[in-house]
Amino acid sequence: MTAVEQRFREFKMPDVGEGLTEAEILKWFVAPGDTVTDGQVVCEVETAKAAVELPIPFDGVVHEVRFDEGTTVDVGTPIISVDTDPGAGEAAPQAAPAAGKPAEEPAAEAEPAEKEGRQANLVGYGAAPASTKRRPRKPLPGPQRSEPAPSAGAPAPQEHAPAPARPEAAPSPSPELNGSGRPARPLAKPPVRKLAKDLGIDLEAVTPSGPDGIITREDVHAAAEAVQTARETPVAAPSRAVEGRERRVPVKGVRKATAQAMVNSAFTAPHVTEFVTVDVTRTMKLVADLKQDPAMAGLRVNPLLLVAKALLVAIRRNPDVNATWDEENQEIVYKDYVNLGIAAATPRGLIVPNIKDAHAKTLPELASALGELVTTAREGKTTPAEMSGGTVTITNVGVFGIDAGTPILNPGESAILAFGAVKLQPWIHKGEVKPRQVTTLALSFDHRLVDGELGSKVLADVAAVLERPKRLITWT
Missing domain, CATH: 2.40.50.100 (RNA polymerase II/Efflux pump adaptor protein, barrel-sandwich hybrid domain)
Incomplete structure (x- = not known):
């Protein structure tokens, strides 16, 4: 050096x-x-x-x-x-x-930040170059910038000319391309290739959505539908967008990752969603009491806290719901811990950080963890590690005044619980119609590993705890 x-x-x-x-x-x-x-x-x-x-x-x-x-x-x-x-x-x-x-x-020496050819990162050293290889990124659609070939007699470019102070990023190395600028051989699994052949779809004309540019079955079906629509739709004169009435924002970062994850989850895991409406008047009274409890002083106490605790109790009573489907190894992985995800809306998009080992936390500890999670998410400081390894998730749509929904599973998780708005409604209580505080819960689960009976038991247990929160004591 x-x-x-x-x-x-x-x-x-x-x-x-x-x-x-x-x-x-x-x-x-x-x-x-x-x-x-x-x-x-x-x-x-x-x-x-x-x-x-x-x-x-x-x-x-x-x-x-x-x-x-x-x-x-x-x-x-x-x-x-x-x-x-x-x-x-x-x-x-x-x-x-x-x-x-x-x-x-230089090949003979490496900078102090590197060890044996391994790239330093924020948490240690990454894998050695020989142990992993990343598939080259597919070229971007549309015309690509290219340098003109030097003309005969033109001076060769200087090899050691200083670079501009702030250069533009150049595209990453591309795989071998054919004449149309696409990969010489589209990436697709044999069943997908057979489907494309049966439908008469040219894979080179299909836009891939899978990881590393792999064409999925959904991509082939979408291409087939587009062809059919083009055949049935008469050609219309192109419309001219009115300037100032439309905005275009590039899809990238958290928004891009969330969109891809939701598409993969929706078309990979067979979702089933069940609903239950429950009287949570006693739970709302308990929330009010806990806010005055010295043990909860300075902590965020709200209905979501007790919904989280109720879900943890339900998982302990029905542990098989806390699992993951391993497609590659054809195994169901049952987990003896709960990393509880909380869906959070942020300026950059939806993220799902999780509370590690939430099953082992006391109510004050759970309240503290929830408060830190929300604050960090709003500040945009949530780390990737805090969003990895979740097992089940809660999404609180009630804060937007929504009664219920059909939430999509966070990829790799078995269940997600939607907590709707708590509203004062007429309800039959002790044989009489009375105004009670009522909410709707919706549980989506992966039907590959969670049967209807198991999913129903989990949802029923959550509702039972919120209806009579003393079960937090009698069931634990």
């Missing part, structure tokens, strides 16, 4: 610990010429799961910021360079790589 290379250190886009491949730079907190110290946050990025602040692992003066805000950068790509010895005077650092491409490093 040369003296210049030792002096000008590059900080690469790290893997934040969840195997993500790219992140969007939301905001820079430093600019060229700023002094930075080890551990100082230099930028905020948004992955497919959350917004994360990135600290830099060395001291120095910012020499170059490689990408503009709003740029999506692959993991491992240098995003900022730092002069670690600014007092040494002017020196020409190694030429910056083309936008979006990591700089080549």
Whole structure:
């Protein structure tokens, strides 16, 4: 490693610990010429799961910021360079790589941030390069930017010309392409290929929605429906959008990840949803009492807290509902712990952080965890780890005045409970019609591993606890 290379250190886009491949730079907190110290946050990025602040692992003066805000950068790509010895005077650092491409490093030596060819990340070191290989990303639709071929006699481009201060990101390496700019062989499983053949669909004309650009059965059906619609629909004159009456926002980050996860869940797990309407007057009285209890002082106490506790009790009485369907190994994985997810609406979209080991928490501990979860989500500081490993989820649609719904399972989970609005309604109580506080609960579950009987028992137990909350004591 040369003296210049030792002096000008590059900080690469790290893997934040969840195997993500790219992140969007939301905001820079430093600019060229700023002094930075080890551990100082230099930028905020948004992955497919959350917004994360990135600290830099060395001291120095910012020499170059490689990408503009709003740029999506692959993991491992240098995003900022730092002069670690600014007092040494002017020196020409190694030429910056083309936008979006990591700089080549000497084979004999690695930077201190790397060990044995493994890329440092925020939680340790990632897998060795030989142990994992990522499928190249498919090319973006539409015309692609390309450099014109040099004409005869034109001077060859300089190999070591300095790069612009803030280059645009270049596309990632693409798989082998055919003449139309698409992969030479569309990615699809044999059953999907047979379906396409039976329906007369050319796979090269199908837009994939599966992971790594794999074409799914739903993609083939959608293409077939589009062909049929095109045959039946007369050609109309193109309409002209009125300027100022439409807005287009790129689908990316949390919104993109949520959309893909919901589509995969809806068309993978066979959903069943059951409903029950229950008198929760006693539960609402208990909420009011708990707010005055010294043991709950300073904690967030609301109906959602008791709904969460009721669901945990129901899972303990019916533990087989807390499971995952392992398609690859054809196994049902039963879990002896509950990581309770809480669906949260944020400015960046819907996220589902979860409370780890919620089954083992006391009511005050559960209230504290719920409060921290909501606060962190609203601030946009939820980490990917806090949104991974959930087992069951609650979505509180009642805060929007909604009575009920048919919630979609969080991918990999077996059940999700929707908690509707609590309203004063006429109700038969002790043989008389009286005004009571009533709500509707909806439980969606994966029918591959949860039968109707099991799902009904879970929902009935949740309702029973909310109707008579003293069961929190008698059933535990």
